[in-house]
Amino acid sequence: MPGKFQGVTIEDVARHAGVSTATVSRFLNHSDKIAPLTAARIQHAVSELGYQPGMAARVLAGGKTHALGLVVDEIKGEFFNPMLRGISAAAGEAGYELLINATAPGRRPAGFPLGEKNTDGLIVFTDSLPDKELRRMHQAGFPCVLLHRSAPAGLAMPCVTVENKRGARDMVDYLIEQRGYRRIAFLRGAEGHEDSSWRERGYREALESHGLPYDEKLIGNGFFDEQQARETVTGWIRRGLKMEVIFAADDDSAIGAMLAVKEAGLRVPQDIAIVGFDDIRLARYLSPPLTTVRAPIEKAARLAVEQLVRLIETGSADPLTLLPTELIIRESCGFA
Amino acid sequence: MPGKFQGVTIEDVARHAGVSTATVSRFLNHSDKIAPLTAARIQHAVSELGYQPGMAARVLAGGKTHALGLVVDEIKGEFFNPMLRGISAAAGEAGYELLINATAPGRRPAGFPLGEKNTDGLIVFTDSLPDKELRRMHQAGFPCVLLHRSAPAGLAMPCVTVENKRGARDMVDYLIEQRGYRRIAFLRGAEGHEDSSWRERGYREALESHGLPYDEKLIGNGFFDEQQARETVTGWIRRGLKMEVIFAADDDSAIGAMLAVKEAGLRVPQDIAIVGFDDIRLARYLSPPLTTVRAPIEKAARLAVEQLVRLIETGSADPLTLLPTELIIRESCGFA
DNA sequence: GTGAAAGCGCTAACAT
DNA sequence: ATGTTAGCGCTTTCAC
Numbered sequence: 001m002p003g004k005f006q007g008v009t010i011e012d013v014a015r016h017a018g019v020s021t022a023t024v025s026r027f028l029n030h031s032d033k034i035a036p037l038t039a040a041r042i043q044h045a046v047s048e049l050g051y052q053p054g055m056a057a058r059v060l061a062g063g064k065t066h067a068l069g070l071v072v073d074e075i076k077g078e079f080f081n082p083m084l085r086g087i088s089a090a091a092g093e094a095g096y097e098l099l100i101n102a103t104a105p106g107r108r109p110a111g112f113p114l115g116e117k118n119t120d121g122l123i124v125f126t127d128s129l130p131d132k133e134l135r136r137m138h139q140a141g142f143p144c145v146l147l148h149r150s151a152p153a154g155l156a157m158p159c160v161t162v163e164n165k166r167g168a169r170d171m172v173d174y175l176i177e178q179r180g181y182r183r184i185a186f187l188r189g190a191e192g193h194e195d196s197s198w199r200e201r202g203y204r205e206a207l208e209s210h211g212l213p214y215d216e217k218l219i220g221n222g223f224f225d226e227q228q229a230r231e232t233v234t235g236w237i238r239r240g241l242k243m244e245v246i247f248a249a250d251d252d253s254a255i256g257a258m259l260a261v262k263e264a265g266l267r268v269p270q271d272i273a274i275v276g277f278d279d280i281r282l283a284r285y286l287s288p289p290l291t292t293v294r295a296p297i298e299k300a301a302r303l304a305v306e307q308l309v310r311l312i313e314t315g316s317a318d319p320l321t322l323l324p325t326e327l328i329i330r331e332s333c334g335f336a
Numbered sequence: 337m338p339g340k341f342q343g344v345t346i347e348d349v350a351r352h353a354g355v356s357t358a359t360v361s362r363f364l365n366h367s368d369k370i371a372p373l374t375a376a377r378i379q380h381a382v383s384e385l386g387y388q389p390g391m392a393a394r395v396l397a398g399g400k401t402h403a404l405g406l407v408v409d410e411i412k413g414e415f416f417n418p419m420l421r422g423i424s425a426a427a428g429e430a431g432y433e434l435l436i437n438a439t440a441p442g443r444r445p446a447g448f449p450l451g452e453k454n455t456d457g458l459i460v461f462t463d464s465l466p467d468k469e470l471r472r473m474h475q476a477g478f479p480c481v482l483l484h485r486s487a488p489a490g491l492a493m494p495c496v497t498v499e500n501k502r503g504a505r506d507m508v509d510y511l512i513e514q515r516g517y518r519r520i521a522f523l524r525g526a527e528g529h530e531d532s533s534w535r536e537r538g539y540r541e542a543l544e545s546h547g548l549p550y551d552e553k554l555i556g557n558g559f560f561d562e563q564q565a566r567e568t569v570t571g572w573i574r575r576g577l578k579m580e581v582i583f584a585a586d587d588d589s590a591i592g593a594m595l596a597v598k599e600a601g602l603r604v605p606q607d608i609a610i611v612g613f614d615d616i617r618l619a620r621y622l623s624p625p626l627t628t629v630r631a632p633i634e635k636a637a638r639l640a641v642e643q644l645v646r647l648i649e650t651g652s653a654d655p656l657t658l659l660p661t662e663l664i665i666r667e668s669c670g671f672a
Numbered sequence: 673g674t675g676a677a678a679g680c681g682c683t684a685a686c687a688t
Numbered sequence: 689a690t691g692t693t694a695g696c697g698c699t700t701t702c703a704c
Binding site for chain 4: 360364389392398
Binding site for chain 3: 009010011021022024025026028029031053054056057058059060061062063
C-alpha cells in the first residue's frame with residue numbers, strides 16, 4: 001500500500017482561497033499578474049494547508065522536470081567529492097533538483113536510468129555514457145553538457161574541462177628545467193580516459209621540446225588507481241628500470257607509486273621523485289607532500305551546471321570551457 | 337522552448353503492437369498475465385520504437401515516484417564519499433533513482449526540496465532536517481530512515497548508525513590499558529551532532545571505569561573540522577595545557593590536531609599522541625599514520641537504504657541498526 | 673486475456 | 689485579473 005502521500009492538492013488550495021486552480025497555478029509560478037489581494041489569500045491558503053506542488057503532475061502538464069541529471073561511472077576517488085559539491089550547489093542555486101546515477105558500465109538494463117524522461121538535461125562525466133547514447137540525445141535536442149571529456153567527433157556538445165595538456169606540459173617542463181631530471185616515467189590513467197591522454201600528450205610535448213627521447217619503457221599504466229599504479233611501479237623497480245622521477249596521471253596513482261617506491265626500500269624523492277595531477281586533499285598530507293598540478297575540480301563542476309542551465313533555458317551554451325591549472329610544488333619532486 | 341522530449345508514448349507502442357495501452361502497461365509492470373504472443377509483439381514494439389516510460393505520468397497515475405531522497409547538510413569531509421557510494425549502489429540495486437539535496441541549513445525556502453512530492457522515502461543524514469519536519473513526515477506516514485542519528489523523542493523512526501559509544505570506549509580503554517596514558521584530551525565534534533556526543537560518552541565511561549578523573553580542561557571543540565580543531569589545539573598548547581594524547585571525535589579533526597602539534601614544534605606521538613575516529617582513507621597516509629576507530633560508513637549507508645526500501649514496500653523496518661566498529665592501531669598513538 | 677474509460681494533479685490556452 | 693477546460697502519459701478499475 002505505498003504511494004499517495006500528496007494529500008493536499010492545488011484544488012484544496014483553490015477552494016480554500018475561493019479562487020480557481022488556474023489562479024493558484026499562476027500565483028505559484030509567477031506566470032501572470034495577480035491582484036495583490038487574491039495573491040495574499042492564496043498565499044495564506046498555501047501555508048495554512050501546507051501545500052506543496054506535486055512534481056509529477058507539474059512535470060506531466062508542463063513538460064519540465066526541474067531536475068538535472070548527473071551521470072557518473074563510479075563514485076570513487078577523492079576527485080569525486082569536490083565535483084559533486086560543485087554540481088549540487090550550482091544546481092540548487094539554479095533552482096533544479098539533482099538526480100544522480102552511478103550505474104557501473106556493467107548492468108545496463110535497456111535504456112539508461114537518466115534521460116529525457118526524468119530530467120531537463122544531463123551532466124555527463126567522462127565516459128559514463130557511450131557515444132551512441134550521446135549522439136541519440138544530442139540529435140533529439142536533449143541538453144547535455146560534458147564534464148572532463150570532449151564531444152564525440154561531429155557532435156556540437158558543450159564541454160567543460162581543465163587544461164590537461166597544458167598542466168602536464170608545465171609540470172614536465174618544470175621537472176626538466178628547474179630540477180634537471182631527464183628520465184621521467186609516466187603513469188597513464190584509465191584506458192580511453194581523455195584527461196589521461198591529454199596529460200600524456202603534454203608529457204610528450206615537453207620531452208620533445210627539450211630534445212629528450214620518448215622512451216616506451218618509461219610509460220606504464222596507473223589506471224587512475226592506487227593499487228594498479230602500485231603494482232606497475234613495483235614491476236618497474238623489480239625489473240631494474242631506471243628513472244629519476246615518476247609523473248603519475250593523477251594523485252591517486254601517485255600515491256600508489258609512492259607506496260611502491262617505499263616498499264622497495266627506496267626513498268622519495270632522493271631515489272625516485274614522484275609527482276601527480278589534481279591536487280586532491282590528501283596530496284599535502286603525504287610524506288613527502290606531493291608535488292602536483294592543481295585542477296579546479298569544483299569550479300569546473302559549477303561551470304558545467306551553469307552551461308547546462310543556459311543550454312536548457314536559452315538553447316545555447318559555450319562549446320568549450322577550459323579551466324587553467326596550477327603547478328603546486330611540494331617536496332615529493334626533490335628539494336630545490 | 338524547453339521541455340517535451342518524451343517523443344514516443346505508450347500509445348505509440350500500443351498502436352504499433354495492435355493492442356490497447358492497458359495491455360502495454362500491464363506488460364511493462366508485470367501486473368497481470370499476458371498471452372505470450374501479445375507479450376512478444378509488445379516487446380518488439382517497445383524496442384523497435386525505443387520506448388521508455390515517462391516518469392511523470394507513471395508517478396501521477398501510480399502514486400509512486402520510484403525515487404529515494406538523500407538529505408544531507410553539506411557535501412564535505414572524507415566521510416561523505418563512501419556514504420554516497422553505499423547509498424547510490426544500494427538504491428540502484430533496489431530499483432530506485434536517487435535524488436540528493438544538500439541545501440545548507442541556511443536558505444530554506446518554505447518547504448524542503450525533497451519529500452513526499454518527489455520521492456517514495458527519505459534517508460536523513462544526521463541533523464540535516466529539523467525535528468519538526470521529521471515529525472510531520474512520520475505522522476503523515478511517509479517513510480524515512482535516519483542515518484547516523486537517532487529519532488527525536490517519541491518518534492519510532494528506523495535508525496542506522498555505528499556503535500559510537502562502544503568504539504570510543506574501546507579506544508580509550510586501549511589508550512589507558514595498553515599505552516598507559518592518563519591525561520587524555522577529547523576534541524568534540526560538531527555542536528549537537530549525535531555521533532560526537534556518543535563518542536564523548538564512551539570517552540567518559542572509559543575514564544570512569546579506570547578511576548581516572550574527568551577534567552573539563554581536557555575537553556575542547558573540534559567541530560569535525562580540520563581548521564577548527566587545529567585552532568583549538570594550538571590554543572591548548574599556547575596555554576601550556578598538559579596532555580599525553582588527544583582523542584579527536586573524527587579523523588578530520590585529528591588531522592587538524594596533528595597539524596597544530598607539529599606547528600608547535602612538538603612530535604607526534606612522542607610529545608603528544610593523537611587518535612581519531614572513522615578511519616577515512618587519509619588516515620593511513622598521515623605521518624605518523626593515524627590510530628583510529630574504523631566505522632563501516634559504506635555499509636551503514638547500504639543498510640539504511642535497505643531499511644528504507646523495506647519500509648516503503650512492506651511498511652516495516654528494524655527500529656535500530658547498530659554497526660560494530662573496529663580499533664585500527666597505527667603509529668600516531670605511540671609505539672608499542 | 674484484453675479493451676474502454678476514468679482519472680492522478682497540474683499547466684496552458686482560450687474565454688471573459 | 690480570473691475562471692473554464694482540455695489535456696500531459698500513464699495505471700487501474702470495470703466490463704467483456
